[in-house]
Amino acid sequence: MTQAGTSNKTQSAIAAVLRYGSIFSAVVMGFGVLLSFLPGPEVSTTAHLPPGQLLTKALQFDPMGIAELGIFFLLLTPVLRVAIAVVGFAIERDHKYVMISLGVLSVLLASIAYSLR
Numbered sequence: 001m002t003q004a005g006t007s008n009k010t011q012s013a014i015a016a017v018l019r020y021g022s023i024f025s026a027v028v029m030g031f032g033v034l035l036s037f038l039p040g041p042e043v044s045t046t047a048h049l050p051p052g053q054l055l056t057k058a059l060q061f062d063p064m065g066i067a068e069l070g071i072f073f074l075l076l077t078p079v080l081r082v083a084i085a086v087v088g089f090a091i092e093r094d095h096k097y098v099m100i101s102l103g104v105l106s107v108l109l110a111s112i113a114y115s116l117r
Contacts, residue, residue, distance in 0.1 A: 010088030014081050021077035025070045032067030051116050079108050 054072060057065025082105045089097040 007088060007092060010084065010091075013084050013088070017080045017084060018077060021073065021080065025073035025077065027070075028073055029067050029070030032063045032065070032070060035061060035066060036063035075112055079105065079112070082108060 054065060054069055058069040059065075082101055086098055086101040086105060089095075089101055
Protein backbone atom coordinates (compact mmCIF):
# COMPACT_ATOMS: atom_id res chain seq x y z
CA MET A 1 0.00 0.00 0.00
CA THR A 2 1.08 3.53 -0.69
CA GLN A 3 0.00 6.92 0.52
CA ALA A 4 -3.37 6.88 2.34
CA GLY A 5 -3.90 3.25 1.40
CA THR A 6 -4.30 3.75 -2.36
CA SER A 7 -2.93 1.10 -4.68
CA ASN A 8 -0.21 1.65 -7.24
CA LYS A 9 -2.78 1.39 -10.05
CA THR A 10 -4.85 4.17 -8.52
CA GLN A 11 -1.75 6.32 -7.98
CA SER A 12 -0.69 5.74 -11.60
CA ALA A 13 -4.15 6.66 -12.90
CA ILE A 14 -4.21 9.83 -10.80
CA ALA A 15 -0.74 10.82 -11.99
CA ALA A 16 -1.75 10.23 -15.62
CA VAL A 17 -4.90 12.33 -15.29
CA LEU A 18 -2.98 15.21 -13.74
CA ARG A 19 -0.10 15.03 -16.23
CA TYR A 20 -2.07 14.53 -19.43
CA GLY A 21 -4.99 16.72 -18.37
CA SER A 22 -2.62 19.63 -17.75
CA ILE A 23 -0.78 19.07 -21.02
CA PHE A 24 -4.00 18.72 -23.02
CA SER A 25 -5.57 21.85 -21.56
CA ALA A 26 -2.37 23.84 -22.16
CA VAL A 27 -2.29 22.70 -25.79
CA VAL A 28 -5.94 23.65 -26.30
CA MET A 29 -5.41 27.08 -24.67
CA GLY A 30 -2.23 27.62 -26.69
CA PHE A 31 -4.07 26.74 -29.89
CA GLY A 32 -6.72 29.35 -29.05
CA VAL A 33 -4.07 31.98 -28.39
CA LEU A 34 -2.25 31.09 -31.61
CA LEU A 35 -5.48 31.42 -33.59
CA SER A 36 -6.03 34.89 -32.16
CA PHE A 37 -2.82 36.08 -33.85
CA LEU A 38 -3.71 34.73 -37.29
CA PRO A 39 -5.37 37.01 -39.82
CA GLY A 40 -9.02 36.30 -40.36
CA PRO A 41 -12.38 37.28 -39.00
CA GLU A 42 -12.54 39.61 -36.01
CA VAL A 43 -11.79 37.82 -32.76
CA SER A 44 -14.58 37.92 -30.21
CA THR A 45 -13.68 39.89 -27.11
CA THR A 46 -16.33 38.41 -24.86
CA ALA A 47 -14.88 38.29 -21.37
CA HIS A 48 -16.75 35.10 -20.54
CA LEU A 49 -18.72 32.73 -22.74
CA PRO A 50 -21.84 31.09 -21.33
CA PRO A 51 -21.24 27.35 -20.79
CA GLY A 52 -23.80 26.44 -23.44
CA GLN A 53 -21.89 28.37 -26.09
CA LEU A 54 -18.41 27.18 -25.15
CA LEU A 55 -18.31 24.07 -27.32
CA THR A 56 -20.18 25.77 -30.16
CA LYS A 57 -17.69 28.65 -30.30
CA ALA A 58 -14.73 26.26 -30.07
CA LEU A 59 -16.08 24.17 -32.96
CA GLN A 60 -16.38 27.40 -34.99
CA PHE A 61 -12.64 27.95 -34.35
CA ASP A 62 -13.34 31.06 -32.33
CA PRO A 63 -10.01 31.73 -30.55
CA MET A 64 -11.67 32.88 -27.33
CA GLY A 65 -13.96 29.82 -27.36
CA ILE A 66 -11.00 27.47 -27.81
CA ALA A 67 -8.98 29.18 -25.08
CA GLU A 68 -11.90 29.02 -22.64
CA LEU A 69 -12.46 25.37 -23.53
CA GLY A 70 -8.84 24.76 -22.51
CA ILE A 71 -9.52 26.51 -19.20
CA PHE A 72 -12.59 24.32 -18.75
CA PHE A 73 -10.46 21.20 -19.33
CA LEU A 74 -7.99 22.52 -16.76
CA LEU A 75 -10.85 22.85 -14.25
CA LEU A 76 -11.92 19.28 -14.96
CA THR A 77 -8.48 17.85 -14.23
CA PRO A 78 -8.71 17.95 -10.41
CA VAL A 79 -12.35 16.81 -10.59
CA LEU A 80 -11.29 13.70 -12.51
CA ARG A 81 -8.42 13.17 -10.08
CA VAL A 82 -10.78 13.10 -7.11
CA ALA A 83 -13.30 10.92 -9.00
CA ILE A 84 -10.54 8.36 -9.66
CA ALA A 85 -9.61 8.48 -5.98
CA VAL A 86 -13.26 7.75 -5.05
CA VAL A 87 -13.30 4.72 -7.36
CA GLY A 88 -9.90 3.52 -6.13
CA PHE A 89 -10.92 3.77 -2.48
CA ALA A 90 -14.23 2.06 -3.23
CA ILE A 91 -12.44 -0.85 -4.91
CA GLU A 92 -10.22 -1.16 -1.83
CA ARG A 93 -13.32 -0.90 0.40
CA ASP A 94 -11.83 2.01 2.31
CA HIS A 95 -15.16 3.62 3.19
CA LYS A 96 -13.66 6.41 5.29
CA TYR A 97 -11.63 7.76 2.36
CA VAL A 98 -14.52 7.21 -0.07
CA MET A 99 -16.65 9.53 2.06
CA ILE A 100 -13.87 12.12 2.40
CA SER A 101 -13.22 12.04 -1.35
CA LEU A 102 -16.93 12.34 -2.11
CA GLY A 103 -17.05 15.41 0.14
CA VAL A 104 -14.12 16.97 -1.71
CA LEU A 105 -15.72 16.09 -5.06
CA SER A 106 -19.01 17.69 -4.05
CA VAL A 107 -17.22 20.90 -3.00
CA LEU A 108 -15.33 21.01 -6.31
CA LEU A 109 -18.49 20.45 -8.37
CA ALA A 110 -20.48 22.98 -6.34
CA SER A 111 -17.73 25.57 -6.79
CA ILE A 112 -17.62 25.05 -10.54
CA ALA A 113 -21.41 25.14 -10.81
CA TYR A 114 -21.53 28.35 -8.77
CA SER A 115 -18.87 30.02 -10.90
CA LEU A 116 -20.69 29.12 -14.12
CA ARG A 117 -23.87 30.92 -13.02
